[in-house]
Amino acid sequence: MTIALRHARVRYGPLEALHGVTLVAPGPGLTVLLGRNGSGRTTALRALAGAVALSGGTVVWDGTDVTRLPAYERARRGLCLVPERRAVFGSLTVRENLELAAADLAPALDAYPSLEPLLPRRAGTLSGGEQRMLALSRVLLARARVVLVDEPAQGMSPAVAARTYTLLSGLDACVVLAEQRLPPGLRARAVRTTYVHELRRGAVVFSGEAAELTHETAAARTTSGPRTENRPNPSG
Numbered sequence: 001m002t003i004a005l006r007h008a009r010v011r012y013g014p015l016e017a018l019h020g021v022t023l024v025a026p027g028p029g030l031t032v033l034l035g036r037n038g039s040g041r042t043t044a045l046r047a048l049a050g051a052v053a054l055s056g057g058t059v060v061w062d063g064t065d066v067t068r069l070p071a072y073e074r075a076r077r078g079l080c081l082v083p084e085r086r087a088v089f090g091s092l093t094v095r096e097n098l099e100l101a102a103a104d105l106a107p108a109l110d111a112y113p114s115l116e117p118l119l120p121r122r123a124g125t126l127s128g129g130e131q132r133m134l135a136l137s138r139v140l141l142a143r144a145r146v147v148l149v150d151e152p153a154q155g156m157s158p159a160v161a162a163r164t165y166t167l168l169s170g171l172d173a174c175v176v177l178a179e180q181r182l183p184p185g186l187r188a189r190a191v192r193t194t195y196v197h198e199l200r201r202g203a204v205v206f207s208g209e210a211a212e213l214t215h216e217t218a219a220a221r222t223t224s225g226p227r228t229e230n231r232p233n234p235s236g
């Protein structure tokens with residue numbers, strides 16, 4: 001399972017947020033879209049999900065062009081987007097939020113035991129970190145084929161954040177994260193390779209393995225134009 005952008009362009013009114021971006025996220029495995037605020041990483045994530053329309057280029061999922069497929073159809077086919085904000089139904093209880101994904105809540109509560117005493121509470125009253133745990137536990141219950149998450153560990157303690165990245169990296173899915181910086185522990189994983197696409201001002205300036213990021217990014221930042229590598233292959 002693979003999802004990719006090919007020469008993708010996105011406009012917000014007169015401003016172009018993505019300038020012909022090509023990137024691929026192979027699965028099962030973890031891909032990180034890296035960049036500062038305004039780099040285009042969140043827009044790229046939303047473009048993969050169908051939450052924003054492309055003004056040019058394509059979205060390809062397992063070799064099929066899904067550019068014109070609306071977001072709800074992508075969701076029906078197994079794509080799950082967890083946005084940075086409003087990722088839970090605030091007026092529903094924690095239990096009701098989880099039951100929208102599955103009847104058996106055990107996998108979610110095993111992943112985040114601290115949610116169990118919160119089951120009767122309304123999701124909108126939870127802290128930011130608790131809401132992230134709830135949103136991500138719904139992903140675990142849904143068994144999605146493609147998981148797109150914008151800043152998954154926002155508001156979490158370091159220990160819970162580390163557990164979150166372990167859970168995400170172990171999913172049998174194509175997992176794409178949008179992050180401002182590479183999370184600790186993802187640079188060199190023994191079981192699966194973590195891929196990184198770094199974006200700056202709506203363009204990809206680095207594509208490769210997380211373990212190479214330090215050296216390759218330094219080289220890219222000393223050049224005048226974007227630098228990309230030939231792996232992984234977007235046509236894959």
